Amino acid sequence: MTPLYVARPLLPPLEDLTELLGEIWSSGIVTNEGPLHNRLEAELAQRLNVPFAKLFNNGTVAMLCALLSLDLSPGAEIITTPLTFAATAHAIAACGYKPVFADICEDTLTLDPRAVEKAITSKTEAVIGVHVYGTLCDVEGLDRVCKAHDLKLLYDAAHAFAAMQGGTPVGTMGDLSVFSLHATKLFSTFEGGLVTSNDEGMAQRLRLARNFGIMNEERVAVVGINGKMSEVHAAIGLLNLKIFEEERDIRRALRAEYDQVVGRLPGLRAQIKQPGVKQSEQYYMIIVDPQVYGATRDEIYDALKEREIFSRKYFWPICTDFDCYKNFTIHTVHDAPVSNNVKDRVLCLPFHSGVEAEHIAAVADVLTELHCTRREPSVSKVG
Amino acid sequence: MTPLYVARPLLPPLEDLTELLGEIWSSGIVTNEGPLHNRLEAELAQRLNVPFAKLFNNGTVAMLCALLSLDLSPGAEIITTPLTFAATAHAIAACGYKPVFADICEDTLTLDPRAVEKAITSKTEAVIGVHVYGTLCDVEGLDRVCKAHDLKLLYDAAHAFAAMQGGTPVGTMGDLSVFSLHATKLFSTFEGGLVTSNDEGMAQRLRLARNFGIMNEERVAVVGINGKMSEVHAAIGLLNLKIFEEERDIRRALRAEYDQVVGRLPGLRAQIKQPGVKQSEQYYMIIVDPQVYGATRDEIYDALKEREIFSRKYFWPICTDFDCYKNFTIHTVHDAPVSNNVKDRVLCLPFHSGVEAEHIAAVADVLTELHCTRREPSVSKVG
Numbered sequence: 001m002t003p004l005y006v007a008r009p010l011l012p013p014l015e016d017l018t019e020l021l022g023e024i025w026s027s028g029i030v031t032n033e034g035p036l037h038n039r040l041e042a043e044l045a046q047r048l049n050v051p052f053a054k055l056f057n058n059g060t061v062a063m064l065c066a067l068l069s070l071d072l073s074p075g076a077e078i079i080t081t082p083l084t085f086a087a088t089a090h091a092i093a094a095c096g097y098k099p100v101f102a103d104i105c106e107d108t109l110t111l112d113p114r115a116v117e118k119a120i121t122s123k124t125e126a127v128i129g130v131h132v133y134g135t136l137c138d139v140e141g142l143d144r145v146c147k148a149h150d151l152k153l154l155y156d157a158a159h160a161f162a163a164m165q166g167g168t169p170v171g172t173m174g175d176l177s178v179f180s181l182h183a184t185k186l187f188s189t190f191e192g193g194l195v196t197s198n199d200e201g202m203a204q205r206l207r208l209a210r211n212f213g214i215m216n217e218e219r220v221a222v223v224g225i226n227g228k229m230s231e232v233h234a235a236i237g238l239l240n241l242k243i244f245e246e247e248r249d250i251r252r253a254l255r256a257e258y259d260q261v262v263g264r265l266p267g268l269r270a271q272i273k274q275p276g277v278k279q280s281e282q283y284y285m286i287i288v289d290p291q292v293y294g295a296t297r298d299e300i301y302d303a304l305k306e307r308e309i310f311s312r313k314y315f316w317p318i319c320t321d322f323d324c325y326k327n328f329t330i331h332t333v334h335d336a337p338v339s340n341n342v343k344d345r346v347l348c349l350p351f352h353s354g355v356e357a358e359h360i361a362a363v364a365d366v367l368t369e370l371h372c373t374r375r376e377p378s379v380s381k382v383g
Numbered sequence: 384m385t386p387l388y389v390a391r392p393l394l395p396p397l398e399d400l401t402e403l404l405g406e407i408w409s410s411g412i413v414t415n416e417g418p419l420h421n422r423l424e425a426e427l428a429q430r431l432n433v434p435f436a437k438l439f440n441n442g443t444v445a446m447l448c449a450l451l452s453l454d455l456s457p458g459a460e461i462i463t464t465p466l467t468f469a470a471t472a473h474a475i476a477a478c479g480y481k482p483v484f485a486d487i488c489e490d491t492l493t494l495d496p497r498a499v500e501k502a503i504t505s506k507t508e509a510v511i512g513v514h515v516y517g518t519l520c521d522v523e524g525l526d527r528v529c530k531a532h533d534l535k536l537l538y539d540a541a542h543a544f545a546a547m548q549g550g551t552p553v554g555t556m557g558d559l560s561v562f563s564l565h566a567t568k569l570f571s572t573f574e575g576g577l578v579t580s581n582d583e584g585m586a587q588r589l590r591l592a593r594n595f596g597i598m599n600e601e602r603v604a605v606v607g608i609n610g611k612m613s614e615v616h617a618a619i620g621l622l623n624l625k626i627f628e629e630e631r632d633i634r635r636a637l638r639a640e641y642d643q644v645v646g647r648l649p650g651l652r653a654q655i656k657q658p659g660v661k662q663s664e665q666y667y668m669i670i671v672d673p674q675v676y677g678a679t680r681d682e683i684y685d686a687l688k689e690r691e692i693f694s695r696k697y698f699w700p701i702c703t704d705f706d707c708y709k710n711f712t713i714h715t716v717h718d719a720p721v722s723n724n725v726k727d728r729v730l731c732l733p734f735h736s737g738v739e740a741e742h743i744a745a746v747a748d749v750l751t752e753l754h755c756t757r758r759e760p761s762v763s764k765v766g
Contacts, residue, residue, distance in 0.1 A: 009411060014405065017404065021397060021400065021401075025397050028391065028394070030392045030566045030573040031565070031566050057441065057444075057574060061444060061609065064447075064477065064608065074458070085595075086597065090595055090596065090607055094451060094478060094606055095478070096457060096458075182414070182609075183413045183414050190613045190615060191414050191440065191609075191611060191612075212443075213473065213707065214469065217696070219705075220469050220704075220706065222707055223473050223476045223707050224469070224477075225443045225444070225447065225474065226441045226443035226470060226565075226574075228441070228574060230616065231573070232573060232615050232616070232619070233615070317602070319603075321603075322602075322603035322604070323604045324596065324603070
């Protein structure tokens with residue numbers, strides 16, 4: 001059995017890429033909003049059913065540009081969840097703003113609107129919800145809080161490419177949604193990012209933010225950086241756009257298989273299923289209750305690793321465990337933050353088209369064995 | 384005659400690239416400090432004769448990461464030149480720091496150490512010198528000022544790839560040097576950036592800054608973003624590294640030809656030649672004295688454009704002309720800033736291996752005609 005990782009990059013056929021590279025070599029246009037870049041933006045806007053889609057060189061730079069395009073006050077506070085990839089909080093801090101952490105809901109593990117409300121101060125100017133593991137935020141709840149307090153509402157949709165809630169495409173939620181198109185993502189350009197919005201003015205500001213604030217040869221209007229995606233990465237995107245749905249279908253079937261395994265084992269629960277939501281199929285996440293299951297998340301991780309199956313402790317450490325945010329509060333409506341309670345219990349299993357039947361069987365073996373062997377001594381102790 | 388632009392991207396042979404892409408497709412490693420990325424870093428460190436070279440996805444993100452790695456105080460002031468590409472000042476502002484502009488030297492058009500000294504306040508923490516057009520800064524002067532005032536000294540070396548001053552490689556100057564590897568640059572990865580340093584600790588901090596501050600799976604130490612270069616761009620870099628010297632040789636010969644044309648025309652002067660300096664051959668820049676020459680920079684630009692020769696008014700507008708820095712002072716040791724005096728008089732001519740003899744002849748025609756036809760009415764007026 002070959003070693004297995006949580007994610008595997010989607011690779012388009014190399015012959016097809018070589019053909020598109022030929023186009024680039026002929027035109028001599030290798031970056032700066034070239035023809036393939038513009039074609040990919042148009043195709044993504046159509047595919048994601050959003051009015052405006054702007055490409056970036058990666059998801060973090062996309063978030064930086066999104067924040068720049070909001071023109072917030074120096075030192076503004078931005079509320080987000082601690083249960084997210086480092087990029088969310090770091091993008092806030094790298095711009096000189098202050099990340100403020102609010103707790104998550106127990107079921108979805110996404111930002112709790114009630115906790116957001118508790119975290120608001122006179123300096124708060126924006127909220128970033130994260131559709132973590134592809135589970136969608138309480139979009140209505142966050143919208144209500146942000147409208148009531150006149151805050152910008154952004155979504156980190158890195159895990160939620162092409163997700164839908166009822167008839168609502170994920171990219172149309174809030175003021176804007178930021179996607180990562182990194183190699184680990186369902187749809188990828190190897191390195192890449194995307195911001196979607198319903199608002200044309202916002203789309204124009206995003207475009208300025210990613211190209212040095214340059215309006216034209218004679219005028220630089222605002223602070224901007226370089227967020228441009230090259231033609232080579234755009235070419236990869238055009239090709240992967242044709243095949244990512246097939247990958248998603250395979251993952252959907254894989255989810256059902258994992259669900260069967262996890263469903264049999266007390267103390268393990270899979271990521272929540274949201275009614276009416278079409279999942280991105282980005283991650284397969286389980287939550288471990290060690291008291292009931294008989295072993296900890298870390299023990300599962302180690303046991304899988306012994307079989308060369310590399311799961312990930314996503315997300316641990318959480319942002320408030322980082323050296324740079326160590327003394328930051330997690331604002332919560334509970335006695336203790338849910339975030340701190342779940343961070344040691346979540347685990348993402350390998351989830352992509354490279355996961356074969358033998359891998360699933362091996363995962364099932366490990367999970368079942370750990371449960372059974374650990375339960376016994378505990379039972380005998382009681383006896 | 385085909386239209387001619389200031390820059391043309393260096394394209395490696397497509398067959399060679401396809402071969403390297405084959406390696407990437409086989410390994411399945413498409414980014415995150417992959418094998419080609421690491422090979423390119425090693426080759427660049429050797430080629431540029433610097434102890435440490437760290438790759439980035441573009442020059443601006445490289446500058447952002449350089450600034451993050453310095454751990455400056457919130458709201459710190461950073462002194463730089465207004466005669467530079469927008470990225471230099473924007474990188475400062477995007478991090479929440481304050482760009483402070485100091486004037487340039489009349490001969491080199493680079494940051495004047497005396498002006499820097501006048502711009503220093505208690506909030507100043509760093510200085511960014513720019514080797515504009517490939518002309519090297521007064522490195523000794525800046526070093527003296529920065530040491531005296533305990534300031535970090537960075538160089539924006541976007542125009543100075545592989546330049547040398549005597550035996551000193553450009554990448555070893557100051558605390559660190561930031562290069563752009565954009566398509567317009569002598570050595571390019573289409574989109575890319577590079578930071579060099581003599582200091583191992585700095586190199587480690589740069590690496591943290593470009594990868595979310597992640598030390599290992601269990602520890603996030605500092606604020607960092609995504610500054611990673613993909614394997615595809617690294618592959619392009621490995622191939623372009625083999626051919627950029629040939630391009631530089633062609634440009635060196637082209638410079639001599641342009642010099643002959645410009646040298647004949649009163650009121651035009653070419654970029655200064657610095658004794659003992661090996662030029663990057665990034666740009667060919669002329670400075671126009673309209674009183675003596677008989678026509679303005681803009682008239683030259685327009686006349687060339689009519690012949691489909693697209694020069695660039697580099698750098699106009701300068702940073703203090705941008706909407707976002709409009710009320711910012713240029714600190715100077717003169718009655719009026721040199722920067723404001725030269726910004727309407729500098730022009731970069733097409734400068735790359737695509738410039739043919741017929742193009743040079745056309746440029747010579749335009750420059751000579753403009754001079755002669757304009758001189759006459761002016762002479763007859765006097766008469």
